[in-house]
Amino acid sequence: MRRSNMVKSWLKVLVVIGSLLILSMASGCALQMVSNFDRQTEQQIMDVAKKVDRFYVLLSELPKEKRTFHFSQSTYLNIEVELSALLMRQKVRELNELTTKQVEITQNLWLQDKQQHQQANSISDFLIKTRKQQYQRLFLAMIRGEQAKQQ
Amino acid sequence: MNINDLYKQMLDTALNVVGDEAQQMSGPLQKALNAQKTSIEALAQAKLNGEINEDEFTAELEREKAILEVELITLEIIAKATVQKAINAAMSCLTSALAR
Numbered sequence: 001m002r003r004s005n006m007v008k009s010w011l012k013v014l015v016v017i018g019s020l021l022i023l024s025m026a027s028g029c030a031l032q033m034v035s036n037f038d039r040q041t042e043q044q045i046m047d048v049a050k051k052v053d054r055f056y057v058l059l060s061e062l063p064k065e066k067r068t069f070h071f072s073q074s075t076y077l078n079i080e081v082e083l084s085a086l087l088m089r090q091k092v093r094e095l096n097e098l099t100t101k102q103v104e105i106t107q108n109l110w111l112q113d114k115q116q117h118q119q120a121n122s123i124s125d126f127l128i129k130t131r132k133q134q135y136q137r138l139f140l141a142m143i144r145g146e147q148a149k150q151q
Numbered sequence: 152m153n154i155n156d157l158y159k160q161m162l163d164t165a166l167n168v169v170g171d172e173a174q175q176m177s178g179p180l181q182k183a184l185n186a187q188k189t190s191i192e193a194l195a196q197a198k199l200n201g202e203i204n205e206d207e208f209t210a211e212l213e214r215e216k217a218i219l220e221v222e223l224i225t226l227e228i229i230a231k232a233t234v235q236k237a238i239n240a241a242m243s244c245l246t247s248a249l250a251r
Contacts, residue, residue: 030239033231098228102221109217126202130193134214137186138221144179145225148232 035096037149041089045146048082049139052110055079056132059123069118076114083107099145106138155188179229183222187215 055075059067087107090100113131117123194215198208 031235031242033235034228098224098231102224105217105221109214112214124202126197130190130211133190134218137218141183141222141225145228148225148229 032095034149035093035099037146038089038093041086041093041099042143042146044082044086044089045139045142048079048086049135049143051075051079051082052135052139053132056128056135060125060128060132064122064124067122069121072117076110076117079110080107080114083110099142102138102142102145106135106142109134109138179226180223183219183226186222187219190215190218 055072059072062071083103083106087100087103090096090103093099191212194203194208194211197203198205203211
């Protein structure tokens with residue numbers, strides 16, 4: 001039973017590879033499954049990551065009562081605009097649905113955080129530390145994804 | 152519930168699903184799950200300390216799910232890029248051989 005499943009799995013893999021080879025030969029060009037590496041996207045992600053990190057470091061150095069939404073509003077707006085520009089660039093690239101999805105999720109989280117800060121009109125030490133780490137994970141994941149596209 | 156056991160179980164389940172590519176994906180997947188494990192432990196501690204309430208804890212768990220999704224998308228990109236490189240290398244080899 002197990003052996004027959006293994007044979008079936010191998011057959012599936014062979015059929016997929018065979019189809020891809022035939023398609024590739026027929027089209028006479030290289031197979032493309034993901035977008036090409038884009039240095040500008042990589043740089044844009046690094047730039048916005050640095051700004052987000054700076055924002056949370058700055059907030060952490062302020063006393064709690066000064067961490068108002070009014071104080072942070074312009075930074076939220078600037079980063080929101082940068083994320084929108086990053087998203088726009090991803091949307092115009094072919095075969096780039098996966099990176100686009102990553103930027104969309106990050107942008108949604110940023111908008112949620114803006115709304116949360118606006119409602120509470122402050123932000124705790126715990127949330128600053130958590131957000132800083134979470135955005136590092138998000139941007140690192142996006143950078144690793146982009147770098148994987150390098151030939 | 153032992154959080155270490157839970158994450159080991161999560162990793163094993165995820166690796167079973169990805170099947171043949173498990174070896175190649177296990178490193179990055181383990182890193183992503185470890186990062187999430189650290190975050191979940193910090194959240195559980197913050198809830199115990201009263202830094203966040205039940206609703207905030209639930210909202211934070213939802214965020215963690217979204218962050219893990221972004222990290223897993225990276226694995227999908229890596230897998231696709233790897234297959235693309237392998238197929239193109241094989242095709243290039245075949246084309247060279249046929250041209251001789």
